[in-house]
Amino acid sequence: METTPAKDLTLESEALWRTRATAWELLAFSLRYPDAELAGAVASGEWAEAAREVADALGLALPEGFAGEPAPAGGHAPGARLHSLRAEATRLFVGAPDEACSPYEGVWRAADDGVQALLFVNPHSMEVERFMRACGLGQPEGTNEPLDHIATECELLQYLAMLEAGLAGPPEGMDPADLPGGSPAAAYGKFLGDHARAWMPRFAEKLGAESREPFYRAVARLLGVIVG
Numbered sequence: 001m002e003t004t005p006a007k008d009l010t011l012e013s014e015a016l017w018r019t020r021a022t023a024w025e026l027l028a029f030s031l032r033y034p035d036a037e038l039a040g041a042v043a044s045g046e047w048a049e050a051a052r053e054v055a056d057a058l059g060l061a062l063p064e065g066f067a068g069e070p071a072p073a074g075g076h077a078p079g080a081r082l083h084s085l086r087a088e089a090t091r092l093f094v095g096a097p098d099e100a101c102s103p104y105e106g107v108w109r110a111a112d113d114g115v116q117a118l119l120f121v122n123p124h125s126m127e128v129e130r131f132m133r134a135c136g137l138g139q140p141e142g143t144n145e146p147l148d149h150i151a152t153e154c155e156l157l158q159y160l161a162m163l164e165a166g167l168a169g170p171p172e173g174m175d176p177a178d179l180p181g182g183s184p185a186a187a188y189g190k191f192l193g194d195h196a197r198a199w200m201p202r203f204a205e206k207l208g209a210e211s212r213e214p215f216y217r218a219v220a221r222l223l224g225v226i227v228g
Helices: 006-031 036-044 046-057 078-093 105-113 123-134 150-165 184-210 214-227
Strands: none
Touching: 006 036, 006 046, 006 150, 006 214, 036 046, 036 078, 046 214, 078 214, 105 123, 105 184, 123 150, 123 184, 150 184, 184 214
């Protein structure tokens, strides 16, 4: 009976965690407030290509028509694309008086509990904050965004996947064994199960239904298959 050498299994595992890190990095990049870099990647078709490569590497099937409207041969002007992305991101995630698709876990989980969500101080947002602090992370300097924002949670999963892949090290003075569950992989699985999968699939579904921009519909489809 043939067996796979342990070294080969380790390399395969590291490659999987690297790909997971890349997937969450792409999603975080896509769900932050749009900047010129994102607009350029969308306009050139680079974003859609990266999304397909990540899905293929993870063995995931993207829905038919995933990328929305194909980019024309010359692409869209990044400046015009940035304007349209920002307008749509504001409508979807900020809104006036209400956003079309809240980007905060606490808002979704509060609705599940039948109570009104208060940013920062609702139980689910505070659980996310405690989890991140247990991972050696905190509020990024110079920001005042609740830590249960969709992009921030994607960044946490990216970070844990990078730790498991050996692409990053824990904060100075922190032992990986002190992470929730006792390892980066365990912490990743715990956050995915306790938090991400409790609301991100529904967020993705609503984002896909609400968005008027093909890009955000594509992001919704990508998130839906990755969060599983």
